Amino acid sequence: MIIGALKSTSPTDKRSVLHPETISRLVNLEGVKVIFESGIGQGINVSDSEFQKNNLTPVSRHNCLSEADILIVPSALSSEEVQALKKNSIVLGMIDPFGNKEHLKMLETSGQTAVSMEFIPRITRAQKMDVLSSQANLAGYSAVIEASSLLSSALPMMMTAAGTLKPAKVFVIGVGVAGLQAIATAKRLGARVEAFDTRDVVEEQVKSLGAKFVKIDLGETGETDQGYAKELTEEQIAKQKELQSKVCERSDIVITTAQLFGRPAPKLIDQSTISKMKPGSVILDMAVESGGNVEGSIVDQVVENNGVKIVGISNLASRVAGHASVALSNNIINWITEFFDKESVSINLDFEDEIIKSSVLVHQGKIMDERFK
Numbered sequence: 008m009i010i011g012a013l014k015s016t017s018p019t020d021k022r023s024v025l026h027p028e029t030i031s032r033l034v035n036l037e038g039v040k041v042i043f044e045s046g047i048g049q050g051i052n053v054s055d056s057e058f059q060k061n062n063l064t065p066v067s068r069h070n071c072l073s074e075a076d077i078l079i080v081p082s083a084l085s086s087e088e089v090q091a092l093k094k095n096s097i098v099l100g101m102i103d104p105f106g107n108k109e110h111l112k113m114l115e116t117s118g119q120t121a122v123s124m125e126f127i128p129r130i131t132r133a134q135k136m137d138v139l140s141s142q143a144n145l146a147g148y149s150a151v152i153e154a155s156s157l158l159s160s161a162l163p164m165m166m167t168a169a170g171t172l173k174p175a176k177v178f179v180i181g182v183g184v185a186g187l188q189a190i191a192t193a194k195r196l197g198a199r200v201e202a203f204d205t206r207d208v209v210e211e212q213v214k215s216l217g218a219k220f221v222k223i224d225l226g227e228t229g230e231t232d233q234g235y236a237k238e239l240t241e242e243q244i245a246k247q248k249e250l251q252s253k254v255c256e257r258s259d260i261v262i263t264t265a266q267l268f269g270r271p272a273p274k275l276i277d278q279s280t281i282s283k284m285k286p287g288s289v290i291l292d293m294a295v296e297s298g299g300n301v302e303g304s305i306v307d308q309v310v311e312n313n314g315v316k317i318v319g320i321s322n323l324a325s326r327v328a329g330h331a332s333v334a335l336s337n338n339i340i341n342w343i344t345e346f347f348d349k350e351s352v353s354i355n356l357d358f359e360d361e362i363i364k365s366s367v368l369v370h371q372g373k374i375m376d377e378r379f380k
Contacts, residue, residue: 008036008038008039008040008076008077008352008353009039009040009041009042009074009075009076009077010033010039010040010041010042010075010076010077010078010079010343011041011042011043011044011066011071011072011074011075011077011078011079012024012025012041012042012043012044012047012071012078012079013043013044013047013068013071013072013078013079013080013081014043014044014046014047014049014050014068014081015050015081015082016082017081017082017322019307019321019322019325020050020081020082020322020325021049021050021051021322021325021328022050022051022081022322022324022325022328022331022332022335023047023048023050023051023053023081023328023332023335023336024047024079024080024081024100024332024335024336024339025041025043025047025048025058025063025079025332025336026048026051026053026332026333026335026336026337027048027053027057027058027061028333028336029333029336029337029340030058030061030063030336030340031061032340032344033340033343033344034061034062034063036344036347036349037349037352038352039352040064041062041063041064042063042064042065042066042070042071042074042075043055043058043063043064043065043066043071044065044066044067044068044071045065045066045067050325050328051328051329051332052329069091072084072088072091072092072093073091073092073093074093075093075096076093076096076097077096077097077099077343077354078092078096078097078098078099078100079099079100079339080098080099080100080101080102081100081101082100082101082102082103083102083103083106083107083110084098084110084113086113089110089113089114089117089119090117092117092119094118095118095119095120095371096119096120097119097120097121097122097354098114098119098120098121098122099121099122099124099339099342099343100122100123100124100339101123101124101125101138101335102121102123102124102125103125104123104125104126104368104376104379105268105269105270108379111368111369111374111379112374114369115369115372115373115374116372117372118371118372119369119371119372120356120367120369120370120371121367121368121369122342122366122367122368123366123368124136124138124338124339124342124366125138125139126365126366126368126376127139127338127342127362127365127366128361128362128365128366130361130362132362133361133362135337135338135341136338136339136341136342136345136362137338138334138335138338138339139184140184141331141334141335141337141338142324142331142334142335143183143184143185143188143324144184144185144188144334145188145323145324145327145330145331145334146185146188146293146323146324147184147185147186147187147188147189147192147264147293148188148189148192148327149320149323149324149326149327150185150189150262150264150291150293150320150323151177151189151192151193151196151260151262152192152326153291153318153320153323153326154177154260154262154289154291154318155175155196155260157289157309157316157318158175158259158260158287158288158289159287160172160175160259161175161197162174162175162177162193162196162197162198163175163196163197163198164197174197174198174199175198175199175259175260176198176199176200176201176257176258176259176260177189177193177198177199177200177201177258177259177260177261177262178200178201178202178203178221178251178254178255178258178260178261178262179193179200179201179202179203179218179261179262179264180202180203180204180251180261180262180263180264180265180275180276180300181203181204181263181264181265181266181293182202182203182204182206182209182212182213182264183204183264185264185293186202186204186262186264187209187212187213187216189262189264190202190213190216190218191216193218193260194216194217194218198259198260200216200217200218200219201218201219201220201221201254201258202218202219202220202221203220203221203223203247203251203254205225205239205243205247207222210222221251221254223246223247223250223251225239225243225246225247239273244273244274244275247275248275248276248277248279248280251275251280252276252279252280252283255276255280255283255284255290256280256283256284256285258284258288259285259287259288259289260288260289260290260291261276261284261288261289261290261291262290262291262293263275263276263290263291263292263293263294263300263301264293264294264300265294265300266293266294266297267297269378270297271297271298272294272297272298272299272300273300274298274299274300274301274302275300275301276290276300276301276302277302278302278303278312281301281302281303281312281313281315281317282313284313284315285314285315286313286314286315287314287315287316288314288315288316289315289316289318290304290315290316290317290318291318291320292304292317292318292319293323295319295320295321296321299319301317301319303317304317304318304319305317305319306319306321307319307320307321342362342366345362346360346362346363356370358370358375
């Protein structure tokens, strides 16, 4: 069996789907050869020779596509690349199926198997494969670092001979994996932190990090069986905007993290709220790639509105690409080793298994998930 790995073609994504610290478990699989697209580690300052020391072989992108039985990808393939794939191969990685439905159709037509790491179920056994959580965790950290770099004041309180400097006030909207890491990072840097989420169940987690939980009574809310916040009604969103606007007014940094898997992000901060905020304050929209939580946010741009900096950064986890690559590589390798059959030197695709059933979206020319047919 040949396992191949492609490098990212996005100029904003420096991550690698393989990392020298994690690949020994792949190359040690009996009967497996690992190849990679030359230059895969360029964004994390890892040379081809470093991978070669670990018994991996550098090849061209075309050779990776045409030789790999399992192809690890950082994003969806083009139609030409799908046509170049080895027959009956498995395409495994971050393929953004909701944003690339045509990619799945192409894989269906060509008779391949597609595994979406974004569809790993949120169950205990699958935590080690959960790319959304591992990358969101690092994105939450990066969000605070990026926002603080655009603020004209320091985050912690400082008592100096020249007087006492007040701590910055940070407001985090959405307390999922990214939000919790943003809260923890802002607190470690000395900021005064407040947070809000539609799920009251996270209040204890917010308080355990030393932050204040902002209570907004929206009526009946909750979370899905996968642990995501349920979509709010238009009336609930309007009420949330109104009440959280008051918190935004007194904040130096606002970080929004609210995303709905497979759907556009909810608009939570509008022009009315922005106009009430202090000049020099910063809003970082972590959902900018899926439509944005903030009115006027633009992907990979900093827009100034009424003196407020609105920041939209894609691939936030890539700002710490080294650690992001370690986590991403581990997630993917954990999937492969979990289902690797030593006797047949193949992947055991047992659709009675919950992880396989959730993550395998196309199998041997058939789309398995009704949402993409």
